[in-house]
Amino acid sequence: MFPLFELTLKINGFPIQKAKEDFASILKIEDDNYQKYIEEKRKEIVAFHLKNNVFYQNLVEKKQFNTWEDLPILTKKDLQQPLSERLSKTYSEKTVFVNKTSGSSGDPFIFAKDKEAHALTWASIIYRFGWYNINFNTSYQARFYGIPLDFLGYQKERLKDFLSKRYRFPIFDLSDVVLEKIVYQFKRKKFDYINGYTSSIVLFAKFLKMKNIILKDICPSLQVCMVTSEMLFDSDKELLETQFGIPIVNEYGASELDLIAFQNTIGEWQVNSETLFVEIVDENNRPVPYGTEGKIVITSLYNKAHPFIRYEIGDRGILDEKSTWKKPILKQLLGRTNDIAILPSGKTSPGLTFYYVTKSIIEDDGNVKEFIIRQTKTDSFEIDYVSNFELTPQQIVEIEKAISKYLEPNLKFTYHRKEMLQRSKRGKLKQFESLL
Structure with a gap:
């Protein structure tokens, strides 16, 4: 089938082919050399922003720092100022990918990624979904997401869905009448996978249980379900596995960054160490040992348009004791720090x-x-x-x-x-x- 999804990225100026090649090169780095790779990338991105980004210069307040831990923690409140004041030199709002966070932390803001960094994000997503034989060019997605309700925003999302081989179920009304219609669509369409907000997908599974329906029985093409954006409890995962009859994959991401952690095929919540550096820190912003709970702090290693360096995302978690530089494992996500x-x-x-x-x-x-x-x-x-x-x-x-x-x-x-x-x-x- 014609690779429409990747072609759309290229048309919009995202160099996806180069990003996939660069991502493949990162994957080939040996475990023994991985710490060196991360440390070099950290130095490069900090040096770039200290030289080219006035917002970050003012945040750090000095051109030199002795250790990584000397760098300040970047909070969402720091970012609540006009985007034009946070962009690096040579970048403008017309030459970057611009989006807005959901505000689930209570502090929404507009952010930017340079087009190379955003393409690398897509390379990361394509790679991880590939663990489950999902191909964005050919696999058909049943999407449980919100949608803008204004006319232009609505039509734009529907066009994006068409180009991305997605069929969207808007989730603002999930009454039994609407859920019955969703079941009907699963009977008539050959969906390959489900992706969307946890709570909505769980609600759909409860409806299926009430109706005594196994989703795979009425939609045999279905292979896997990825849930995102909200906590997935063990009991809900069991319900989904039972009612859908397919593997359930837990995804943890942030639109301003990338996929942060994605459940691998042996059930581990594998952290993205290719494009991100993820730390757990205590209340004094000092890194804690593996196995210890703390605030999740993330550095985007490739975004030159906008700094996300030691960025406090607003969640708490624990990295597993068996984590390594190349393969960190998220043992537990404990919810938002403001909750x-x-x-x-x-x-x-x-x-x-x-x-x-x-x-x-x-x-x-x-x-x-x-x-x-x-x-x-x-x-x-x-x-x-x-x-x-x-x-x-x-x-x-x-x-x-x-x-x-x-x-x-x-x-x-x-x-x-x-x-x-x-x-x-x-x-x-x-x-x-x-x-x-």
Whole structure:
């Protein structure tokens, strides 16, 4: 088949063929030489931005630094100034790839990549999807994503979907009537893979379970499902594997960077060490040993148009003890740093702990389809949920008993049954939110 996807990249000025060749060269670097490769690339990208980027010069405040750890941590708040003031010399908004982050961290901003760096991002994505025999030129994608609702934005995304061999299911309305229509499309189209937001795909799987449908039975061409952008819990992964009848692959990425980690064929969450350098740091921004939890800090090794050097992405995680420079493994992704619950005792806890404990109880019988938790005061939380029937008093007692056990007692909860949950403009579902 004609390579329409890669041709589209070329037409838009992204040198994808060269990027694929460069990426292949990086893959060939031996394990023993990999630390040297990373350290050289780090030095090169820092030297480039210290020479050519006024924004980064002002952030670092000096031309010399003794160790990597001397460099400042770049935060999202640092980036909330006009893009023109953050671009390197010789680059303009017309000569780079420009996009906007989703704002799931609470701090959205516009970013840029030079066209060579963006092509390298696509080379990285093409390579990883290739682990599962997915070819962007020929494989047909069922896409569970948001879509702009203004006319021009909507038509532009639909055109991109056509050129990229994707059929998009907009996820703002996932009522049973809409889900029935999605099932119909899987019966009539030969999809090769599914890609999209975790919460929406999980909701679809629950509908299939209710209807006693295995997706692979009605769509035999289906090979694999990649979920992204939201946490994938073990219980949800099991549900997806059962109802879809195909492997489920967990993807972790950021639009301003690249794929950060992608589940390999032996189930490890393999970190992208080709185009990124990923660190875990403590509260004082010092690197921690493998196996230790901390803030995720990422350096884009090739983006010359815009610096992402020691960039705090807003997530917490742990790199596995068996990680190496060439093959880092993400042992655990613990959620966003700003989604922390502060409790009356002074204890802090990842907000997803509430979500996880509550989920284990209220989804047992299949009544509750989705829910989100909001902290409104140190001792007060609201739970919005979509279900066939109201939660029973017994279920509420069980939720509060479990939270007392795993977190602390005497917390107050209010429950709101909804027809539909509020998603972001891009269709993401924020599972826990602190309003403190």
